Amino acid sequence: MADVEVVDPKKCLEESCKPKCVKPLLEYQACVKRIQDDESGHKHCTGQYFDYWQCVDKCVGPKLFAELK
Amino acid sequence: MVGGGVIQQILRRKLHSQSVATPVLSWFSSKKAHVDAGSSGVRAFALLGAGVTGLLSFSTVASADEAEHGLACPDYPWPHDGILSSYDHASIRRGHQVYQQVCASCHSMSLISYRDLVGVAYTEEEAKAMAAEIEVVDGPNDEGEMFTRPGKLSDRLPQPYANESAARFANGGAYPPDLSLITKARHNGQNYVFALLTGYRDPPAGISIREGLHYNPYFPGGAIAMPKMLNDEAVEYEDGVPATEAQMGKDVVSFLSWAAEPEMEERKLMGFKWIFLLSLALLQAAYYRRLKWSVLKSRKLVLDVVN
Numbered sequence: 001m002a003d004v005e006v007v008d009p010k011k012c013l014e015e016s017c018k019p020k021c022v023k024p025l026l027e028y029q030a031c032v033k034r035i036q037d038d039e040s041g042h043k044h045c046t047g048q049y050f051d052y053w054q055c056v057d058k059c060v061g062p063k064l065f066a067e068l069k
Numbered sequence: 070m071v072g073g074g075v076i077q078q079i080l081r082r083k084l085h086s087q088s089v090a091t092p093v094l095s096w097f098s099s100k101k102a103h104v105d106a107g108s109s110g111v112r113a114f115a116l117l118g119a120g121v122t123g124l125l126s127f128s129t130v131a132s133a134d135e136a137e138h139g140l141a142c143p144d145y146p147w148p149h150d151g152i153l154s155s156y157d158h159a160s161i162r163r164g165h166q167v168y169q170q171v172c173a174s175c176h177s178m179s180l181i182s183y184r185d186l187v188g189v190a191y192t193e194e195e196a197k198a199m200a201a202e203i204e205v206v207d208g209p210n211d212e213g214e215m216f217t218r219p220g221k222l223s224d225r226l227p228q229p230y231a232n233e234s235a236a237r238f239a240n241g242g243a244y245p246p247d248l249s250l251i252t253k254a255r256h257n258g259q260n261y262v263f264a265l266l267t268g269y270r271d272p273p274a275g276i277s278i279r280e281g282l283h284y285n286p287y288f289p290g291g292a293i294a295m296p297k298m299l300n301d302e303a304v305e306y307e308d309g310v311p312a313t314e315a316q317m318g319k320d321v322v323s324f325l326s327w328a329a330e331p332e333m334e335e336r337k338l339m340g341f342k343w344i345f346l347l348s349l350a351l352l353q354a355a356y357y358r359r360l361k362w363s364v365l366k367s368r369k370l371v372l373d374v375v376n
Contacts, residue, residue, distance in 0.1 A: 006301050006302060006311045006312070006313050007313070008301055008313040008314045008315055009313060009315050009316075010267055010313075010314060010315040010318075011314075028273070031274065032274040035274060035275050036274075038275070041275075041277075043275050044273060044274065044275025044276050045273045045274045045275055046134070046135060046136050046273050046275075046276060046291075047135060048273070049273035049274075049286070050135055050136075050140050050286065053140055053270075053286060054140065054141065057140075057142070057143040057264070058143055060143070061143035061144060061145055061146075062146060064145065064315060065145060065146050065147075065148070065319065067315070068313075068315055068316050068319050069159075069160075069310045069316060
């Protein structure tokens, strides 16, 4: 029984929800690129990161428990 | 016209104390002194002055960092959410196993006793056996000494640390909170705890977390002392359910929800029963009131002139 590779359904669903949340993901990636050369250490992409993960969470939330016992 | 001037005066005095743009404001008011336009013009000027000052004072306020509040957790469809839904007791049993094997090394649950688990997650024999595995300090005995004995059903779940200071010392200054009421002690507790436990991710670009802390977007501030504890197959469930991170998260939160609200099932039954009965009583009372008042409500008053 332990031979079967267990896959975490949450990670799986988060991957499948990525296409739905392309827009905030691209925003985040654009932000990362923008602050790449920042030396001050004050710039960060928390806002875009939150927007992306909020979108993914909204997508995953209703579906996750159906995959669990 | 005069009224408009007075309003401008009041506004100027009030805004002077708050505003940083006082020279701008005095320019406005001095300009106004020369203009003796109609009252509508003066009023418009007063509003413009107030608006500009308001705008300028807002720009000096720093915008709140969204990491401060933490990422808002989504709502998960818990099986015990409905108006007449009970706990998934198999999930509570698995959740207790997760707590015992993963969380109990740092988190106490000092309000739960072994006897509370009987009939909820374990049989009496199982609970007795579990209790007997721990050592409890008891006493004093007839010789006045404290002694240790195996646990009984009436004993509380064991505490990992003797006191808060010991807990903080062992965890880099951070106190792992007691979990007995945690789902009631946090806003949107059940969803928050699940999101937190399963939400450990790499920090966003530009955020670095110091040594000893870990990034978790759901935690207010983003830097939590607890490392990621739920990893796939960290626990082997007795009932053979695959112990993925999400499964363990769901089970442990079910257990914690029960621990915080053991009365939930009885409460829902009672609530449903009494709301139903009281609605019937309401209908009866409404009928009775209208019955008694019908005498007055169906009165006929005749105004007759006597000559």
